Amino acid sequence: MKTFVSKNKDNLITYGIVVVAYAVMEILIKAGLISSLMQGLLVPLCAYVILAVSLNLTVGILGELSLGHAGFMCVGAFTSAFFSKITMNVITVTWIRFTLAIVIGFIAAGLIGFLIGMPVLRLKGDYLAIVTLAFGEIIKNVINVLYIGKDSKGLHFSMKDAVALNLEPEGDVIINGAQGITGTPKNSTFTIGVILILITLFIVLNLIKSRDGRAIMSIRDNVIAAESVGINITKYKLLAFALSAALAGVAGVLYSHNLSSLMATPKNFGYNMSIMILVFVVLGGIGNIRGSIISAVILTLLPELLRGLSNYRMLIYAIVLIAMMLFNWAPKAQAFRDRLLDKLMFWKKKKVTVTEKEGGASDER
Amino acid sequence: MSFISYLINGISLGSVYAIIALGYTMVYGIAKMLNFAHGDVIMFGSYAVFTIVSTLSLPTWLGMLVSIILCTVLGITIEAVAYRPLRQASSSLAVLITAIGVSYLLQNVALLIFGANTKSFSSVVSMAPLKLADGGLTITGETIVTISCCIVIMIVLTLFVNKTKAGQAMLAVSEDKGAAQLMGINVNGTISLTFAIGSALAAVAGMLLCSAYPALTPYTGSMPGIKAFVAAVFGGIGSIPGAFIGGIILGIIEIFSKAYISSQLSDAIVFLVLIIVLLVKPTGILGKKIQEKV
Amino acid sequence: MKDNNHVLEVNNLSISFGGLRAVDDFNVTIDKGELYGLIGPNGAGKTTAFNLLTGVYKPDEGIIKLDGKDITGKSTIEINKAGIARTFQNIRLFKDLSVLDNVKVGLHNLYEYSTIASVFRLPKYYRVEKEMDEKAYSLLKVFDLDSSAKLKASQLPYGKQRKLEIARALATNPKLLLLDEPAAGMNPNETKELMDTISFIRKEFDMTILLIEHDMKLVSGICERLTVLNFGRILAEGNTAEVLNNPEVITAYLGE
Numbered sequence: 001m002k003t004f005v006s007k008n009k010d011n012l013i014t015y016g017i018v019v020v021a022y023a024v025m026e027i028l029i030k031a032g033l034i035s036s037l038m039q040g041l042l043v044p045l046c047a048y049v050i051l052a053v054s055l056n057l058t059v060g061i062l063g064e065l066s067l068g069h070a071g072f073m074c075v076g077a078f079t080s081a082f083f084s085k086i087t088m089n090v091i092t093v094t095w096i097r098f099t100l101a102i103v104i105g106f107i108a109a110g111l112i113g114f115l116i117g118m119p120v121l122r123l124k125g126d127y128l129a130i131v132t133l134a135f136g137e138i139i140k141n142v143i144n145v146l147y148i149g150k151d152s153k154g155l156h157f158s159m160k161d162a163v164a165l166n167l168e169p170e171g172d173v174i175i176n177g178a179q180g181i182t183g184t185p186k187n188s189t190f191t192i193g194v195i196l197i198l199i200t201l202f203i204v205l206n207l208i209k210s211r212d213g214r215a216i217m218s219i220r221d222n223v224i225a226a227e228s229v230g231i232n233i234t235k236y237k238l239l240a241f242a243l244s245a246a247l248a249g250v251a252g253v254l255y256s257h258n259l260s261s262l263m264a265t266p267k268n269f270g271y272n273m274s275i276m277i278l279v280f281v282v283l284g285g286i287g288n289i290r291g292s293i294i295s296a297v298i299l300t301l302l303p304e305l306l307r308g309l310s311n312y313r314m315l316i317y318a319i320v321l322i323a324m325m326l327f328n329w330a331p332k333a334q335a336f337r338d339r340l341l342d343k344l345m346f347w348k349k350k351k352v353t354v355t356e357k358e359g360g361a362s363d364e365r
Numbered sequence: 366m367s368f369i370s371y372l373i374n375g376i377s378l379g380s381v382y383a384i385i386a387l388g389y390t391m392v393y394g395i396a397k398m399l400n401f402a403h404g405d406v407i408m409f410g411s412y413a414v415f416t417i418v419s420t421l422s423l424p425t426w427l428g429m430l431v432s433i434i435l436c437t438v439l440g441i442t443i444e445a446v447a448y449r450p451l452r453q454a455s456s457s458l459a460v461l462i463t464a465i466g467v468s469y470l471l472q473n474v475a476l477l478i479f480g481a482n483t484k485s486f487s488s489v490v491s492m493a494p495l496k497l498a499d500g501g502l503t504i505t506g507e508t509i510v511t512i513s514c515c516i517v518i519m520i521v522l523t524l525f526v527n528k529t530k531a532g533q534a535m536l537a538v539s540e541d542k543g544a545a546q547l548m549g550i551n552v553n554g555t556i557s558l559t560f561a562i563g564s565a566l567a568a569v570a571g572m573l574l575c576s577a578y579p580a581l582t583p584y585t586g587s588m589p590g591i592k593a594f595v596a597a598v599f600g601g602i603g604s605i606p607g608a609f610i611g612g613i614i615l616g617i618i619e620i621f622s623k624a625y626i627s628s629q630l631s632d633a634i635v636f637l638v639l640i641i642v643l644l645v646k647p648t649g650i651l652g653k654k655i656q657e658k659v
Numbered sequence: 660m661k662d663n664n665h666v667l668e669v670n671n672l673s674i675s676f677g678g679l680r681a682v683d684d685f686n687v688t689i690d691k692g693e694l695y696g697l698i699g700p701n702g703a704g705k706t707t708a709f710n711l712l713t714g715v716y717k718p719d720e721g722i723i724k725l726d727g728k729d730i731t732g733k734s735t736i737e738i739n740k741a742g743i744a745r746t747f748q749n750i751r752l753f754k755d756l757s758v759l760d761n762v763k764v765g766l767h768n769l770y771e772y773s774t775i776a777s778v779f780r781l782p783k784y785y786r787v788e789k790e791m792d793e794k795a796y797s798l799l800k801v802f803d804l805d806s807s808a809k810l811k812a813s814q815l816p817y818g819k820q821r822k823l824e825i826a827r828a829l830a831t832n833p834k835l836l837l838l839d840e841p842a843a844g845m846n847p848n849e850t851k852e853l854m855d856t857i858s859f860i861r862k863e864f865d866m867t868i869l870l871i872e873h874d875m876k877l878v879s880g881i882c883e884r885l886t887v888l889n890f891g892r893i894l895a896e897g898n899t900a901e902v903l904n905n906p907e908v909i910t911a912y913l914g915e
């Protein structure tokens with residue numbers, strides 16, 4: 001039986017797992033046991049973990065389905081990369097600039113999440129899902145036609161092409177439409193990624209176990225009852241949704257500062273990415289933060305580990321995904337698992353009693 | 366004159382969306398699930414036509430027939446293997462994720478069999494283009510066939526649902542599975558039939574789509590699938606005329622925004638219109654309002 | 660200022676759904692500390708009356724005054740803050756939250772600290788949470804639920820779920836408590852126990868209670884005054900004994 005007092009201890013275990021995994025990874029890297037390909041995957045991996053944890057805040061804690069999470073990541077990625085690019089020569093201390101970039105990504109994505117959430121959180125279920133998907137696609141498409149340049153007169157904007165920016169000859173195109181941003185400083189490291197994971201966990205886990213968290217979960221469990229005890233539904237839905245978006249923005253900052261060339265493609269910021277994050281959340285257990293971390297790690301590494309199987313790896317991934325969903329969720333499979341578990345428990349009990357007897361006997365011997 | 370030609374193109378594209386959306390909306394109405402793999406069934410159907418007509422050089426009608434049969438079987442199988450076990454699952458997300466898994470599966474099977482290269486699909490329509498207004502306006506054979514197909518399908522489907530026993534059973538199951546079962550309706554059979562019809566329509570939509578836009582890849586069905594779902598939601602999900610209206614409007618908006626605003630932003634505009642419609646009318650244009658009883 | 664003892668004053672309350680007058684010209688006045696019954700056959704409009712009082716529906720006509728203040732047309736949340744709390748006919752608990760947290764959600768608006776305080780675990784968080792725990796436990800104790808505080812609400816047996824719902828409503832510190840068929844689905848023993856609990860909270864918290872009930876026996880056992888609704892209209896009102904002997908009421912209940 002799950003109790004709630006143990007939640008504090010539970011949280012410590014979650015932090016512990018992250019720290020230990022980080023330490024093990026660092027040792028393996030130092031020992032030269034990790035391929036450079038795998039090392040290149042570590043920062044995106046951290047970003048995916050943050051995305052999964054933050055999406056779980058919307059899906060698991062608030063209980064609303066969002067398919068636009070990659071859009072918020074996109075906002076964080078581009079605003080922060082833009083900031084880093086234009087301040088590269090102004091703020092020369094890297095850690096200060098990068099910290100500011102993270103804050104900017106957080107605020108920008110959170111703000112967009114707030115603005116989108118205000119009108120759409122009235123919708124429910126699949127309607128909300130399709131609308132968030134739509135917003136995610138809109139964000140991606142708009143960024144693809146956005147041109148921003150800088151010259152001595154300041155910033156220039158256009159939605160047409162780089163020429164329309166009317167830059168002075170020495171001016172610089174910073175966001176170049178579909179070509180995106182090039183030359184973002186590569187500030188993201190595995191260590192920073194893990195620190196950001198820990199901060200995300202700290203925020204999310206502390207929020208869940210607080211007055212606000214209870215209000216959010218009460219909306220998930222029963223909106224009408226929550227209203228009847230005076231919970232401000234709009235406020236807490238927005239809080240959860242905007243915070244979830246803001247943290248996705250942080251993941252975007254991490255992601256964009258790991259690439260020298262940042263483009264908004266369907267692959268990295270499209271609905272397929274949002275869906276992939278949702279898969280992490282659902283497979284890890286809806287509402288289970290630790291599960292999100294673990295499934296994000298496994299599902300990101302799985303295709304890489306299967307790389308030897310070349311073309312078959314995504315096929316296997318798909319089959320594993322379907323099989324796991326059926327095994328985890330089909331009522332028949334659940335019943336089967338319960339029976340199996342009962343049997344195992346029974347054997348265990350039997351075994352325990354037997355070994356006790358044997359133990360007693362051996363004492364005498 | 367270009368306005369009229371854009372309008373006709375829009376209706377033509379919209380007709381394809383409408384046919385896909387019909388499949389979506391029927392499946393959603395009855396199984397209450399967002400079948401993400403629906404778009405990939407379209408892609409599979411198109412590859413079937415391509416293989417038979419272009420690779421094996423067999424007659425077009427045979428390719429179309431095989432495609433429809435293959436998609437129908439595929440639809441029934443997917444439902445029986447992947448979705449049916451999850452029908453009573455405690456979370457509706459489970460079946461959504463499974464559908465996503467099926468979508469990945471179909472895409473990657475196609476990738477393995479046919480490779481990632483774009484295949485050039487040869488049109489299944491052999492009708493000559495219609496020239497109007499002294500050659501000022503040309504309507505392609507594909508356009509004419511697509512629009513007529515859509516209208517015929519729409520009428521037949523409406524008659525089927527309203528006039529046949531199987532169609533009435535579908536309505537009953539979508540209204541209340543438990544009650545339908547008590548009335549002696551074969552719920553599993555009815556749901557299978559719905560997936561069969563939806564998938565057969567997907568095959569038709571695939572041929573028409575690829576005849577008009579001949580580039581075929583394993584991801585061809587994905588975006589039209591999403592847009593058709595948008596069309597279904599737009600028109601009011603679960604409603605057959607809603608899917609029709611939603612599809613046509615979506616097609617027109619898409620072509621007009623490509624022509625007059627920006628081809629890169631056309632998807633964004635389509636999605637923006639959807640959002641606005643849903644905010645004004647949260648269950649779509651023809652959707653029913655459902656209120657929770659306190 | 661009010662010059663009487665009325666906690667609730669309802670005048671000419673009416674609402675129609677598509678031509679059907681679900682509640683028609685409903686009037687009631689409840690005094691402080693009173694336990695008032697609202698009875699009537701199925702579909703008489705009792706729950707609709709509750710939904711009007713709690714702002715779930717907005718009335719077409721009429722005035723609702725709580726403690727002399729007009730609360731007509733206010734939102735559910737505002738009405739709860741003004742002092743009306745309720746339970747539901749079909750239990751509505753926060754099923755995945757613990758029993759304790761269900762009550763603490765009820766305490767939400769009475770104990771405050773900021774989001775910042777919760778995320779950064781400022782001293783205020785610990786202090787207020789402790790106060791909330793103490794208050795919640797004291798409420799749970801009244802209903803003999805303190806030993807189940809850590810269970811999920813959905814793990815409670817049916818009768819205790821009903822009690823938890825009352826505890827949660829009381830946690831919002833209401834002036835008026837609305838109970839919607841609290842004994843529905845209970846066996847005679849559980850009903851008896853529930854009647855005792857209701858009488859107890861009435862005394863303990865000096866609570867004014869409006870009770871919807873189907874079971875005549877329960878009503879006649881604990882309510883001083885009654886209103887009988889039939890087809891959305893008041894059929895009879897007054898002292899319990901008189902009302903229950905009213906021939907019209909008997910006909911409405913037993914059929915002609």
